[in-house]
Amino acid sequence: MSKKSKYRAVKTEYRGIIYASKKEANYARLMHIRLNILHNITNLTRQVKYTWLETHKLGDKEMSFKRSYVSDFNYLDLRTGENMIIDVKGYKTAEYKKKKKIVEHLFGIKISEV
Secondary structure, eight states, X not given: OOOOOTTOOOOEEETTEEESSHHHHHHHHHHHHHHHTSOOEEEEEEOOEEEXXXXXXXXXXXXXXXXXXXXXXXXXXXXXXXXXXXXXXXXXXXXHHHHHHHHHHHHTOOEEEO
């Protein structure tokens, strides 16, 4: 018996790729249509990693920790000319909200949620 997801997400396959949830697989289906049929997006990528160092002072020592955020989808919207960074969310955790603010500030990007 498989372990249930904490947020009830059901891993779902689409075109040979396992997605973390049905919602993410459905979004991948939409991106496939927009890329290959409608031709209104380009440069579609998945799982783009954004990494940064966080430095914390512990007593008289400084400690650096490598942190990262991984987007679900990135693409160029040919209708608007905008680079899109998409996170497919069913539930926004406190950790996600914190990382989103940091990434948007450090990298000068906007993360859109669906």
